[in-house]
Amino acid sequence: MQLEAKNIGFRFDNGPWLFKGINLTLEPGEIIGLTGPSGSGKTTFCRILAGLEKPIEGRITVNGTLLPKKGYxxxxxxxxxxxxxxxxxWKMEKVLNEGWKPDKDLLALLGIEQEWLTRWPNELSGGELQRICVARALGPKTRFLIADEMTTMLDANTQAQIWHAVLEVAQERGMGIVVVSHETRLIQRLCHRVIELNNINA
Structure with missing residues (x-):
């Protein structure tokens, strides 16, 4: 299974192009680092890859098929x-059940305590809430994960635990990952290759 972005271009309204002609291919089990200066459109490109934003030009496909408009x-x-x-x-249990029924082993791997599932979002710390969001994203049908500064705001221990869990799941499933981060060490340690948004043609 392959994730492909072909000739992606995006701009807001009729303004200048944020980016144009982007080509990116992500293979199963591959981890790509995505870097670029502030304002280069990294988050917008991530939203397009995940099907949350429609590009002005180009298309995103998985195994040659356009992303579905509904469903997980x-x-x-x-x-x-x-x-x-x-x-x-929504309480945390409903957040997790939005896409799939949570796997207890995955929750344990991410350090999620069962009592958190009965809480509201404002009753959790940022690190606890991000663990929930990561668990929600790692459903059984997920083949590619886009991590947009996923652990930037978290302490070092929480970062390490989350990435350990994500990489373990990715290795088991052959899941491809795009990592967006300003942390050079993290990019160098995790990624098989690194791409600058201003010069993508991979």
Missing amino acids: LPVQLVFQHPEKAVNPR
Whole structure:
């Protein structure tokens, strides 16, 4: 299974192109680092890869097929700010059940305690809430994970535990990952190759 972005271009309204002519191919089990200066459109490109934003030009396909418009998508995105990615009126159990029934082994791997599932988003710390968001993204149908500054706002121990869990799941499933981060060490340690958004043709 292959994730492909072909000739992707995007701009807001009739403004200048944020990026144009982007080509990217992600293979199963591959980890790609995505870098670029602030304002280069990294988050927008991640949203396009995950099917949350429609490109002005080009298309995103998985195994040559366009992403479905409804249902659980094979490409999942984890945002930098988890509080913006969950419904504040839902308790954590409902957040997890939005896409799939949570696997207890995965919850344990991510350090998620069962009592958290009865809480509201504002009753969890940022690290606890991000673990929930990561668990939600790692459903059984997920084939590609887009991690947009996924652990940037977290302490070192939480970062390490989350990435350990994600990489273990990715290795078991042959899941491809796109990592967006300003942390050079993280990119160098995790990624098989690194791509600059300003010069993507991979």
